[in-house]
Amino acid sequence: MIELPFALSEYRARLQAIRAEMARRNLDLLVVNDVANQHYITGYDGWSFYTPQVVLVPLVDEEPVWIGRAMDAAGGLLTAWMKPENIVGFPEDHVQRADRHPMDWIAAWISRKGWGGGNIGIELEAYYYSPKAHARLTAGLPNATFHDADLLVNWIRSVKSPAEVDYLRKASRLAEAAVRAAYDAIAPGVRECDAIARIQAAQVAGAPDFAGDITALPPTILAGENASAPHVMWSDRRFGENETVALELAGVVRRYTAGLARTLQLGRMPAKVSDTSRAVLEGMEAVLASIRPGVTAEAVEASWRRVIERHGLKKESRIGYSIGVAYPPDWGEHTISLRPGDTTVLKPGNVLHSILGMWMDGWGIEVSETILVTETGCETLTSFPRDIHVKA
Amino acid sequence: MIELPFALSEYRARLQAIRAEMARRNLDLLVVNDVANQHYITGYDGWSFYTPQVVLVPLVDEEPVWIGRAMDAAGGLLTAWMKPENIVGFPEDHVQRADRHPMDWIAAWISRKGWGGGNIGIELEAYYYSPKAHARLTAGLPNATFHDADLLVNWIRSVKSPAEVDYLRKASRLAEAAVRAAYDAIAPGVRECDAIARIQAAQVAGAPDFAGDITALPPTILAGENASAPHVMWSDRRFGENETVALELAGVVRRYTAGLARTLQLGRMPAKVSDTSRAVLEGMEAVLASIRPGVTAEAVEASWRRVIERHGLKKESRIGYSIGVAYPPDWGEHTISLRPGDTTVLKPGNVLHSILGMWMDGWGIEVSETILVTETGCETLTSFPRDIHVKA
Numbered sequence: 001m002i003e004l005p006f007a008l009s010e011y012r013a014r015l016q017a018i019r020a021e022m023a024r025r026n027l028d029l030l031v032v033n034d035v036a037n038q039h040y041i042t043g044y045d046g047w048s049f050y051t052p053q054v055v056l057v058p059l060v061d062e063e064p065v066w067i068g069r070a071m072d073a074a075g076g077l078l079t080a081w082m083k084p085e086n087i088v089g090f091p092e093d094h095v096q097r098a099d100r101h102p103m104d105w106i107a108a109w110i111s112r113k114g115w116g117g118g119n120i121g122i123e124l125e126a127y128y129y130s131p132k133a134h135a136r137l138t139a140g141l142p143n144a145t146f147h148d149a150d151l152l153v154n155w156i157r158s159v160k161s162p163a164e165v166d167y168l169r170k171a172s173r174l175a176e177a178a179v180r181a182a183y184d185a186i187a188p189g190v191r192e193c194d195a196i197a198r199i200q201a202a203q204v205a206g207a208p209d210f211a212g213d214i215t216a217l218p219p220t221i222l223a224g225e226n227a228s229a230p231h232v233m234w235s236d237r238r239f240g241e242n243e244t245v246a247l248e249l250a251g252v253v254r255r256y257t258a259g260l261a262r263t264l265q266l267g268r269m270p271a272k273v274s275d276t277s278r279a280v281l282e283g284m285e286a287v288l289a290s291i292r293p294g295v296t297a298e299a300v301e302a303s304w305r306r307v308i309e310r311h312g313l314k315k316e317s318r319i320g321y322s323i324g325v326a327y328p329p330d331w332g333e334h335t336i337s338l339r340p341g342d343t344t345v346l347k348p349g350n351v352l353h354s355i356l357g358m359w360m361d362g363w364g365i366e367v368s369e370t371i372l373v374t375e376t377g378c379e380t381l382t383s384f385p386r387d388i389h390v391k392a
Numbered sequence: 393m394i395e396l397p398f399a400l401s402e403y404r405a406r407l408q409a410i411r412a413e414m415a416r417r418n419l420d421l422l423v424v425n426d427v428a429n430q431h432y433i434t435g436y437d438g439w440s441f442y443t444p445q446v447v448l449v450p451l452v453d454e455e456p457v458w459i460g461r462a463m464d465a466a467g468g469l470l471t472a473w474m475k476p477e478n479i480v481g482f483p484e485d486h487v488q489r490a491d492r493h494p495m496d497w498i499a500a501w502i503s504r505k506g507w508g509g510g511n512i513g514i515e516l517e518a519y520y521y522s523p524k525a526h527a528r529l530t531a532g533l534p535n536a537t538f539h540d541a542d543l544l545v546n547w548i549r550s551v552k553s554p555a556e557v558d559y560l561r562k563a564s565r566l567a568e569a570a571v572r573a574a575y576d577a578i579a580p581g582v583r584e585c586d587a588i589a590r591i592q593a594a595q596v597a598g599a600p601d602f603a604g605d606i607t608a609l610p611p612t613i614l615a616g617e618n619a620s621a622p623h624v625m626w627s628d629r630r631f632g633e634n635e636t637v638a639l640e641l642a643g644v645v646r647r648y649t650a651g652l653a654r655t656l657q658l659g660r661m662p663a664k665v666s667d668t669s670r671a672v673l674e675g676m677e678a679v680l681a682s683i684r685p686g687v688t689a690e691a692v693e694a695s696w697r698r699v700i701e702r703h704g705l706k707k708e709s710r711i712g713y714s715i716g717v718a719y720p721p722d723w724g725e726h727t728i729s730l731r732p733g734d735t736t737v738l739k740p741g742n743v744l745h746s747i748l749g750m751w752m753d754g755w756g757i758e759v760s761e762t763i764l765v766t767e768t769g770c771e772t773l774t775s776f777p778r779d780i781h782v783k784a
Contacts, residue, residue: 001617002617002618002624002627045624045625046621046623046624046625047609047610047612047623047625047721048623049721050519050609050721050722050724070708070709071622071623071708071709071751072621072622072623074620074621074622074751075618075621075622075623075624077621078617078618078621078624079624092708092709092710093708093731093733095709095710095729096713096724096726096729097729097733124522124523124524124527125522125523125524125525126522127442127519127520127522128519128520128721129522129523130516130517130518130519130521130522130523131516131517131521131522131523131525131526131527132516132517132540132542133517133523134523135516135523148524150524191597191603192603193596193597193598193603193604194597196596196597197592197593197594197596197597198593200589200592200593200596201589201590201592201593202589204585204588204589204592204626205583205585205586205588205589206585206628209628210628211583211584211585211626211627211628212585213625213626214610214625217439217442218439218606220439225393225394225470226394226467226470228466229438229464229466229467229469229470230463230464230466230467231438231439231440231463231464231467232394232437232438232467232470232471233437233438233439233605233606234596234603235394235603236598236601236602236603316462316463316484316485317462317463317484317487318484318487321488328720328721329439329441329442329520329720330442332442332488334488337487337488337489339485341485341489359463359466
């Protein structure tokens, strides 16, 4: 058994919160397809979600059940807290075949267990849960009524416990180490791929007393002609003499992710970069001054918008989101977004990654912080000089 | 514009093959949800698939269209070969909201384009395409008839061109470098995470004349108590004195993936490990002797099975699959599987990752090769001593 990241009491509290919401919605069973939610509930951890994988949470007081590929049940026994009988493998002869589907088998298992009727809540927009899987599951459970339960667990995840915040603090240390590694590695003539190798090494090797995990998004380096395109990947391109390099990095410990974006200027800082950076840094101050319990997500965004409008700038996309447990392809929790129209009222224990990215024509700046909402205001978990780092 | 991995003529040939199959199935439009297929058709490359993203291929002779998040259209202009008007961004205010969905917008776009009627083929089991996305798309296109087109493009991908094989040869060099890095780094007392950092650095930094890309599955190291669980991730566990360490690694160049698994023995090799390895290595010889055009996938597996049965061993799962372009979470192409019941007849240009993994109780061995089917037989693209590497 690999050591669980949390005490069993913490998993029980999570289940209790999930069941309270299930009861409120009159759900008898929750089918959890989101890999991060599966981990949050069970501790299960493995790179096995390329075949169908579900966690079942009954409203009744029984253990959740993990079902995945037979080969990966061994990993379930090592990583999840439930009894062995609640780690279930579908047969290997159901993997990626045209004539049968793992969800046929899983539906039959649910029926045999006596959970195939009543109201079933299910996550309909989880990564790795396909329309075909859903069609086969619902066809196999004709006596159930299905209800969209997207984000039910995610909203519970949006308030972090002290133990979760501890992991996010550790993750922040690794995010800082990743930015330091980038500042060290990036120089004119160096290839992007060589810089990424050093950044990832810092992320993964971790600290002397804990490991780093894979980041849900790979390191992003935006420079040169790619600078205006926020999610283009690295190549063997070499950094130029006077490039502005935007870095969107993270640190991850036991799947808990802290994001940290910074900008590096090689050579001399052009006036437009320094002008924009002043606006962005002032905007971050406004964001941090506005975050406290009772404030809405959109009010935080408005505080940023007021600053950059004064500087004559505009940004269409949101400036932050809830962050926590994360598996590829995304480290956002898909709940709170710092943008107009999001009237979520912030609570102590929320953790937000506020990322102020200005992607201009041919260059860009990014600055972010991972921010804990405290009882009285907020605290930046990431701690790293915020100014654009000039490397002459 | 980032340099395309292939000549435009190669993209035209791909489109021609896809359209021939569309015509055979009487499809007017193909909605491509699989990220690897999107890249194969358009060259588009970015870590943007955490929001909905499609490629549309009309049967009529017009360019395909990429549609994704507005922010990522800039990346489309840099990486895809189509005209700018065929790189389309859905508005930022559709990202991850309860009251609207990108697929509503995409359905409306398809209708405006005049592609909203007739027979639409769609990939229903692509990663990152959700039941909710599909429900919104079909609701938005009431005049279309939808047909499952899973694997239509994947089967075309299963025969590689010489230019694709060139990338797979380069990728094989990086896979070999990754195994060498693992052999160097792993020793008793070393933490798994520190070994992974060195392995990933070798994968990503690449060669002097080309970069490495992210691998679709992260490096897998199975040792100690994890050895029986094929997809458990690394931690800060330290390697023990006499552990058998199974490594499942890859190299990736311009998204083309070569897999390479090897096994490292720290200290003395136990008799059971050396007995099993003899069977596995003999099994690999049998696999390689059997692969040639005209042979079925299941016949290749049978040749392996005969060998290990003679050694008193058994393996439930398949022993290989088609490999090529890959994005997380999987590098298999989901077409050819080396297992009983797969009657696919092998053709020149097929590339198979044959992985012989024996996960026993508390220890495991893995050996693999990435294998090109040639006109007369096969060639292992990966080239690395196959024996268990003993590090005393």
